[in-house]
Amino acid sequence: MISFSQVTKRYPGGHEALNSVTLVIEQGELVFLTGHSGAGKSTLLKLIAAIERPTSGVVSVSGQNISRLSRRAVPYLRRNIGLVFQDHKLLFDRSVIENVVLPLDIAGFDRREALKRARAVIDKVGLLNREKANPVSLSGGEQQRLCIARALVSRPALLLADEPTGNLDAGYAADIMAMFRDFHQVGTTLVIATHDDRALNALGGRILHLDHGKVGEVTA
Amino acid sequence: MIGWLRHQKHALTSALRRLARQPVSTLLTALAMGVAISLPSGLYLGLDNLSRLAGELPAQPEISVFLDPAASGADKQAIATRLKRPDIAQARFVPKDDALAALSVSQDLADISAGLAENPLPDAWVVQPRTRSREALARVADELGKLPGVAETHLDSQWAERLQAALTIGHTGVWLLAGLFAIALVAISGNAIRAQVLARRDEIQVSRLIGATDRYIRRPFLYLGALQGLLGGLAAGGVLAAAGTLLRPQVERLAGLYGSAFHLAPPSTSEIAVVLGLTTLFGWLGAWLSVTRTLHQVEATR
Numbered sequence: 001m002i003s004f005s006q007v008t009k010r011y012p013g014g015h016e017a018l019n020s021v022t023l024v025i026e027q028g029e030l031v032f033l034t035g036h037s038g039a040g041k042s043t044l045l046k047l048i049a050a051i052e053r054p055t056s057g058v059v060s061v062s063g064q065n066i067s068r069l070s071r072r073a074v075p076y077l078r079r080n081i082g083l084v085f086q087d088h089k090l091l092f093d094r095s096v097i098e099n100v101v102l103p104l105d106i107a108g109f110d111r112r113e114a115l116k117r118a119r120a121v122i123d124k125v126g127l128l129n130r131e132k133a134n135p136v137s138l139s140g141g142e143q144q145r146l147c148i149a150r151a152l153v154s155r156p157a158l159l160l161a162d163e164p165t166g167n168l169d170a171g172y173a174a175d176i177m178a179m180f181r182d183f184h185q186v187g188t189t190l191v192i193a194t195h196d197d198r199a200l201n202a203l204g205g206r207i208l209h210l211d212h213g214k215v216g217e218v219t220a
Numbered sequence: 221m222i223g224w225l226r227h228q229k230h231a232l233t234s235a236l237r238r239l240a241r242q243p244v245s246t247l248l249t250a251l252a253m254g255v256a257i258s259l260p261s262g263l264y265l266g267l268d269n270l271s272r273l274a275g276e277l278p279a280q281p282e283i284s285v286f287l288d289p290a291a292s293g294a295d296k297q298a299i300a301t302r303l304k305r306p307d308i309a310q311a312r313f314v315p316k317d318d319a320l321a322a323l324s325v326s327q328d329l330a331d332i333s334a335g336l337a338e339n340p341l342p343d344a345w346v347v348q349p350r351t352r353s354r355e356a357l358a359r360v361a362d363e364l365g366k367l368p369g370v371a372e373t374h375l376d377s378q379w380a381e382r383l384q385a386a387l388t389i390g391h392t393g394v395w396l397l398a399g400l401f402a403i404a405l406v407a408i409s410g411n412a413i414r415a416q417v418l419a420r421r422d423e424i425q426v427s428r429l430i431g432a433t434d435r436y437i438r439r440p441f442l443y444l445g446a447l448q449g450l451l452g453g454l455a456a457g458g459v460l461a462a463a464g465t466l467l468r469p470q471v472e473r474l475a476g477l478y479g480s481a482f483h484l485a486p487p488s489t490s491e492i493a494v495v496l497g498l499t500t501l502f503g504w505l506g507a508w509l510s511v512t513r514t515l516h517q518v519e520a521t522r
C-alpha cells in the first residue's frame with residue numbers, strides 16, 4: 001500500500017529530515033513509528049499524505065507516485081487518508097460536531113447522514129456531551145480526541161496518526177488504542193508515530209525506528 | 221450530481237451565514253457598491269427622462285415647402301388639397317412677393333431687392349404637421365417633397381437634432397461611466413473577499429489537508445461575492461429611489477410652470493433586473509479574481 005524507495009527529504013534551509021529511507025507497508029498493516037524528537041516521524045507521515053514532497057526518491061501510496069501527483073489529484077488521495085495531526089489543527093470558529101462533520105461536507109455527504117456519523121464517532125471518543133462546545137473550551141486531551149474523531153469519521157482505508165496519545169492519560173490512551181485496534185481488525189492500514197511505550201506494548205504490531213532520518217526495523 | 225447540488229447549497233448557506241455574522245461590514249460594502257452603481261444608473265435614468273421630455277416639448281416644428289417656379293396651376297391646386305389632409309395642423313401660403321417684401325423689411329435689403337429685375341424667391345407653404353415625432357416629421361417632409369410642383373422642402377428641426385446629438389453623447393457617457401464603475405465594483409468586491417479569505421486562512425489550510433478541492437474552497441467565496449454584488453445593486457436601488465423621491469415634486473413643479481404634465485418615470489422591471497444581474501455578476505467576478513490570487517498567498521504561507 002505504501003512504499004518508500006531511497007527517499008530523502010531536505011527542508012528549505014538544508015536540514016535533512018529523512019535520509020535514504022526505504023520501506024514497504026502492506027495493506028491492513030499496523031505500524032508504529034518511533035524515534036527521538038526530530039527523528040523525522042512527522043516528516044515521514046507528511047510525505048505519505050502528500051503534504052510534503054520528497055527531495056529525491058519515490059514515495060508511492062496505493063500505486064500512485066506522490067511526487068508526480070497533480071495538484072488536482074491530491075484532494076482525492078487525502079480523502080482516503082485519516083490524519084491525526086500532532087498539533088490537532090482544529091477550527092476554533094465552530095463547534096465540536098462541526099469540526100468532525102467537515103471531512104464529510106468536503107466529500108459531499110448528505111448533511112443528516114453526516115451529522116449522524118459524526119455523532120457516532122464523537123460518542124466513541126467520549127465527547128458526546130461536548131458536541132456543541134467550542135474546541136477552545138476543551139482540554140488538551142479532549143482536543144486530541146476530537147482530532148482523532150475527525151480523522152476517523154470518513155472511515156478511511158489508511159489512518160496516519162502523529163502522537164495520538166501524547167496528551168492522554170492512561171485510561172483514554174488505552175481506549176484510543178482499542179479503537180485503533182478495532183479499525184485494524186476491519187482492515188484499515190494504520191501508521192502511528194508515538195513514543196508512548198504503553199501503546200506499543202498494548203497493540204503489538206510492527207515497529208519502525210527512526211534515528212536522525214534513518215530507518216531501522218525493530219522486532220518486538 | 222447530487223453531491224454537486226449539496227456542495228452548492230452548502231456553499232450558499234455558509235456564505236449567507238457569513239454575511240449575517242458581519243452585518244456592519246456587509247452593509248458598508250453594499251453601500252460603497254450602491255453608491256458606485258447609482259452614479260451610472262442615475263445618469264441613465266436622467267437621460268431616459270430627458271429623452272421623454274424632448275419628445276413632449278411644446279415646440280412647433282415647421283416644414284417649409286418651396287414650389288417650383290414652373291409649377292402648373294393643377295400642381296399648385298393638388299398641393300393645396302394635400303395640405304388640407306388631417307395630418308397637417310396648419311398650412312399658410314406665402315406668395316413670393318410677400319416673401320420678398322418680408323425679406324426686404326427684416327434684412328434691410330430694400331435697395332437690393334429694388335434693383336432686382338425679377339423676384340428670385342419661389343412661392344412657398346409653411347406647414348405645421350400634427351405630429352411632433354422626428355421620424356414622422358421627416359416622413360411628412362419627404363412625402364411633400366415628392367409632390368409634383370414642389371422644388372424643395374426644408375424641415376426646421378434643428379433643436380431636435382441638437383438635442384438628439386447631446387443625448388447621444390450622454391448615452392456614450394453612461395456606458396463609459398458604467399464600464400468604469402463596473403471596474404470599481406470588481407475592485408470593491410475583490411477587496412472585501414480578500415479580507416474574508418485571509419480571515420479564514422486556518423479553515424482553508426485545514427480543509428486542504430483533509431481533502432478539499434480548490435473548487436470546494438473557492439465556492440463559498442464566489443457566492444459571497446455574488447451576494448455582496450446583489451446587495452450592492454439593491455443598495456443602489458435604494459439610493460436612486462431616495463433621490464427620485466427628493467426630486468420628483470420639484471421636477472413636477474417646474475414642469476407645471478411650463479404647463480407640462482411631465483413627471484419622472486421610475487426604471488422598468490427589466491432594467492432593474494438587468495442592473496441587479498450585472499452587479500451580481502461583477503461581484504462574483506471580483507471574488508473570483510481575488511480568491512484565485514489570495515489562495516496562492518495562503519498556500520505559500522503554509
Ligand SMILES: Nc1ncnc2c1ncn2[C@@H]1O[C@H](COP(=O)(O)OP(=O)(O)OP(=O)(O)O)[C@@H](O)[C@H]1O
Binds near residue numbers: 012013016038039
Ligand atoms: N517545515 C520545516 N522546515 C524546516 N525544518 C523542518 C520542518 N519540519 C521539520 N523540520 C525539521 O526536520 C526534522 C524532523 O522533523 P519531524 O517533525 O519530522 O520530527 P519528529 O520525529 O516528528 O519529531 P517530534 O517527535 O518532536 O514530533 C527536525 O529536525 C525538524 O526541525
Ligand SMILES: [Mg+2]
Binds near residue numbers: 041042043086162
Ligand atoms: Mg512530530
